[in-house]
Amino acid sequence: MSIVEHAVPPLSLQPGQLLARGAARHLVSHGFACVEELVPTRGLRVDVMALGPKGEIWVVECKSSRADYMSDSKWRGYLEWADRFFWAVDSDFPTELLPDDSGLIIADAYGGEIIRMGPESRLAAARRKVMVQKFAFHAARRLHLLRDPDMHPQWD
Template sequence: MQDIALQPGQILARGVARHLRLHDFVSVEEFVPVRGLRMDVFALGPKGEFWVVECKSSRVDFTSDSKWQGYLEWGDRYFWAVDADFPTELLPAETGLIIADGYDAEIIRMGPETKLAPARRKVLMQKFARHAASRLQGFRDPGVSALSGPC
């Protein structure tokens, strides 16, 4: 598979998703919990836990992101995913850290756990399932995506 069409953040997201699979997490990339927020990787763990992972490909990419704190309330843990050359001292110490490339990743620092409220967890579980199913259907039958509305 060539990475020609993938942006640097998407390449990191792929490595993160591959690594999280080893921990029995499934994930959706570019997940929108509410209008105005788009998570790079939203992962669902084996015990129903949600992890939010924001992928940053450069210092400029990180410093231009002014809404990352808005993602904290949408997961049980929050992580940054960056490549090995990223200046990690820029990242808040109270968040998780993943070093990634397009093929794998390593969790360097576990993000602190902040449990989601049960009502929010239920809504996110339904959105996650619908989003994943819709994306799968789009791969299986690309013509159907033009017929359907948003999830």
């Protein structure tokens, strides 16, 4: 059985996960590698972290509804872990709720489009190194678990 055959079908994903899938697909089309649900530090979990072809790190927070956005108080904590920050929402989301000083991606389960580029705030070299290592570790762990789903790692 191939890794693709282990993939979760889109119909079994939650609305925010569908947005993450579409946003990641769009970023991949721009040369980024993406992982979902990455923990940059204890207490925070970003929906999508993207590593660009020049080593840039973008964070995408997915919001499936007004209530989902209004209940999120952690998103500002993500800013210090990325060079750029984006919201990913669907075409029906009231985008006027989102801060103007952040990026915006309109997405669905199959793709997306960057509507507004998030402002750049370059990470310090030491922080970037830590995040690239976390990204690589997380991506490798995900790949390993796809290949061997019965394995019970002691990584966490």
